[in-house]
Amino acid sequence: xxxxxxxxxxxxxxxxxxxxxxxxxxxxxxxxxxxxxxxxxxxxxxxxxxxxxxxxxxxxxxxxxxxxxxxxxxxxxxxxxxxxxxxxxxxxxxxxxxxxxxxxxxxxxxxxxxxxxxxxxxxxxxxxxxxxxxxxxxxxxxxxxxxxxxxxxxxxxxxxxxxxxxxxxxxxxxxxxxxxxxxxxxxxxxxxxxxxxxxxxxxxxxxxxxxxxxxxxxxxxxxxxxxxxxxxxxxxxxxxxxxxxxxxxxxxxxxxxxxxxxxxxxxxxxxxxxxxxxxxxxxxxxxxxxxxxxxxxxxx
Numbered sequence: 001x002x003x004x005x006x007x008x009x010x011x012x013x014x015x016x017x018x019x020x021x022x023x024x025x026x027x028x029x030x031x032x033x034x035x036x037x038x039x040x041x042x043x044x045x046x047x048x049x050x051x052x053x054x055x056x057x058x059x060x061x062x063x064x065x066x067x068x069x070x071x072x073x074x075x076x077x078x079x080x081x082x083x084x085x086x087x088x089x090x091x092x093x094x095x096x097x098x099x100x101x102x103x104x105x106x107x108x109x110x111x112x113x114x115x116x117x118x119x120x121x122x123x124x125x126x127x128x129x130x131x132x133x134x135x136x137x138x139x140x141x142x143x144x145x146x147x148x149x150x151x152x153x154x155x156x157x158x159x160x161x162x163x164x165x166x167x168x169x170x171x172x173x174x175x176x177x178x179x180x181x182x183x184x185x186x187x188x189x190x191x192x193x194x195x196x197x198x199x200x201x202x203x204x205x206x207x208x209x210x211x212x213x214x215x216x217x218x219x220x221x222x223x224x225x226x227x228x229x230x231x232x233x234x235x236x237x238x239x240x241x242x243x244x245x246x247x248x249x250x251x252x253x254x255x256x257x258x259x260x261x262x263x264x265x266x267x268x269x270x271x272x273x274x275x276x277x278x279x280x281x282x283x284x285x286x287x288x289x290x291x292x293x294x295x296x297x298x299x300x
Contacts, residue, residue: 002208006043008080015043028072029060044085047170048256083128084173084206091120098238098263105271116239116247119190125200132299134198135280143278146177146264147222147230147286153258160249165242171208174286174294175261176201181270201296218289232265
C-alpha cells in the first residue's frame, strides 16, 4: 500500500513510505539500492513526478521484499509526522455543505446546495499530525472541527471532464477544517473564519489512489476527548469527486500538489444544542478508513 509521509527524524526532514510497521527513508533507500539520488526533497515536488515517482518507489519496495534491509527503515513511533503537503503553493480548495445532514444541521433543508459551494483556506493554516491547534482565544470562543477527506491533485489540468477527472488525482489525505464560527458569520464570507493559523491539520499520510479502490465507501469518524461526534461515510457526498474537480477546473487551472477538501459529515460542534465548541486542552481525532488517524490537541 502506497502510504507516503513527510517526516522528521533526529531533526532531519525526509520523505518516506509506510512499510509494514516501519517507514522507508526513500532518499537513503534510493542511494543505497541504486546509488543515485533522484527524488526531490518534498512530497509536494514528488507528486508532480506522477507515475514515474510511483514506479521508482515500487522498485525500492520490490528490492526490499527480496533482499531486506534495516539501514533505511525507521520504526514509525520514532519519527515525527509532518503535514504531507506542508507548504501548499496556493490556497486549499474547500467544499462546503457536501453532506445532506451537515447542510441541514447548519441551516435546514433549504441549505442543501444545488451547486458546488467553494471557499478556501490559506496555506499558512497547515500543520501536521500531533501538532497543536492555536485556539485564538482573543478573537473566537467558537472554534469548531470538521473531519474531511481531501484530494491531492497529481497533474496539471483545466476544463477537465468528469469522465477524466480521476486521472488528475494523485491521492488522498485527511484534513480537519478547523473553523471560527463567529468570524465565519460576522464577515459573511468564509476566508477569515477558515484561515486562522494552525486551522488546517493535515495527514498523517498521503495515500496514493491505487491503494483506495473505492473512495465512495470510506467511513469518517471524528472524536473529541474520545467522544464520537461525527460518524459519516463518503458514500453520502452530494457532489462527487469527479464533479468537484471538473467544476473547479472549468476556469481555474489545477496543478500538482493542489489540495481539495471534499466536505464534512454531520456532527460538528455548531450542530449541537447547545453547541459543543473546542476548548484548550481538547484532543481531536479524525479517522478515515484506509487512510489513517489524524490527531491534534487544542493548545492550552
